[in-house]
Amino acid sequence: MKEKTNIYFDQIKAKYAADRTVSHKLHLQACEYLPGGDTRTATFFLPFPNFIEYGKGAYLYDVDGHKLLDFQNNYTALIHGHGHPQTVEAVQKQIALGSAYAAPFEKQIALSALLTERFPGIDLIRYTNSGTEANMNALRIARAYTGKAKILKTEGGYHGTTDVFEASVDPNIKKAGTLDQIKVIPESRGVSANALKDVLVVPFNDIERTRKVIEEHYDEIACVIIEPIMGSAGQITPDIEYLKFLREITTKYNIVLIFDEVVTNRLSLGGAQKYYGITPDLTTLGKVIGGGTPVGAFGGKREIMELYDPRNKQMYHSGTFNGNAVTMAAGLATMQAYDQAAVDHVNGLGDLFAEEVLKVYDRLGLDMQVLGAGSIRNILFTNKEVKQYRDVASAHEELNKILYLDLLTKGVFDAERGMFCMSTAMTRDDILFGTAMIEEALKDMLPIIEEEAPELIK
Numbered sequence: 001m002k003e004k005t006n007i008y009f010d011q012i013k014a015k016y017a018a019d020r021t022v023s024h025k026l027h028l029q030a031c032e033y034l035p036g037g038d039t040r041t042a043t044f045f046l047p048f049p050n051f052i053e054y055g056k057g058a059y060l061y062d063v064d065g066h067k068l069l070d071f072q073n074n075y076t077a078l079i080h081g082h083g084h085p086q087t088v089e090a091v092q093k094q095i096a097l098g099s100a101y102a103a104p105f106e107k108q109i110a111l112s113a114l115l116t117e118r119f120p121g122i123d124l125i126r127y128t129n130s131g132t133e134a135n136m137n138a139l140r141i142a143r144a145y146t147g148k149a150k151i152l153k154t155e156g157g158y159h160g161t162t163d164v165f166e167a168s169v170d171p172n173i174k175k176a177g178t179l180d181q182i183k184v185i186p187e188s189r190g191v192s193a194n195a196l197k198d199v200l201v202v203p204f205n206d207i208e209r210t211r212k213v214i215e216e217h218y219d220e221i222a223c224v225i226i227e228p229i230m231g232s233a234g235q236i237t238p239d240i241e242y243l244k245f246l247r248e249i250t251t252k253y254n255i256v257l258i259f260d261e262v263v264t265n266r267l268s269l270g271g272a273q274k275y276y277g278i279t280p281d282l283t284t285l286g287k288v289i290g291g292g293t294p295v296g297a298f299g300g301k302r303e304i305m306e307l308y309d310p311r312n313k314q315m316y317h318s319g320t321f322n323g324n325a326v327t328m329a330a331g332l333a334t335m336q337a338y339d340q341a342a343v344d345h346v347n348g349l350g351d352l353f354a355e356e357v358l359k360v361y362d363r364l365g366l367d368m369q370v371l372g373a374g375s376i377r378n379i380l381f382t383n384k385e386v387k388q389y390r391d392v393a394s395a396h397e398e399l400n401k402i403l404y405l406d407l408l409t410k411g412v413f414d415a416e417r418g419m420f421c422m423s424t425a426m427t428r429d430d431i432l433f434g435t436a437m438i439e440e441a442l443k444d445m446l447p448i449i450e451e452e453a454p455e456l457i458k
């Protein structure tokens, strides 16, 4: 970071902190009990996170009395915002009748019927408590079905926090080899080097390089797992040709194609697979399908998923809270309310957001773009065409951090990496408020953008 940028960032941090004395006090208290006062790395930021008192509709209310328009929606997990009335009612009714039973119950059938009907790639489904677990189980069944062990993922692809998936999620590209020979880099200390031996990494949207790796290793690859839109990397949309290619080559070589739709499931009633018209063998879900409670699910073709049929005694999958009553009640109420009109509403808000931000860039003379699709969009400080992780890795991340903190001081809560996600609780006026605040923040940032990223000034 250059000097002027550093000074500006310090000023914004000071402005943020000065107005958040209660949050700061709570942060110091939390540090007594939780490492860094935190239990989720993705929600931590400097100087200290904003403690929330409660949420209602499209807004969060923090402990220092600020009202924040919530474009975070718990990292895309809340499709209806906070305290959605039908979901609240369903959970209240259910919890009074018991939160979890070691036995099946009817709401599991109802939610499964809804999801299998909506998602072309899901005949049968099972539940977990997180998207991470859903992916772990999808990988396991892919291995069992194919008799092979390796996994192929994209550089920058995020599939949760467990060894094998924490490969090349956000690598330093200086250490990650060339695109022709991508090095697999562990995301965290403690990730097993042995587990990473099972991982092959390719660039997203790059048919030729992906083909080469698959053709060299097809007899070892159990599954190709991708996010149809690369979310954590910055909402990088796919070339349809790339998805079609993956469908064809995985079929040819008996490789299971997994779409990680933990985030993209909100894109249409049937997720990205319906939106783009490509059907995977297995699909993993999470976030919105739990109606704001912990959830994950994996499902797919009948002949693969039947390996989990206990009557076949092939595979074991348990979990104390899998398909628990509260999650099923919340998920069912939420997904029933997420009908076509609701999909159109949030996707329309996403379009409005992108149009307005592009107008802001125009007015300020910025050569920047808005990534993403539907109800999830991303602001990145780059003017490069973004096709894969390395195009994002060279963007100006520090400017995103400054924008994030400045927006919090202006009553707007997005994700530090520039992700803005719409909920059905939002109106067009909310979006216009959000984009007006983005304009104010970017306008103030112009001198430092000029210093840090002169290529973005037209």
Ligand SMILES: Cc1ncc(COP(=O)(O)O)c(C=O)c1O
Residues within 6 Å of the ligand: 075, 129, 130, 131, 132, 133, 135, 158, 159, 160, 161, 227, 231, 232, 260, 261, 262, 263, 286, 287, 295, 296
């Ligand atoms: C694409 C994707 N897959 C999997 C996960 C992991 O889900 P969870 O955090 O529920 O374990 C996430 C979480 O953000 C995700 O974005």
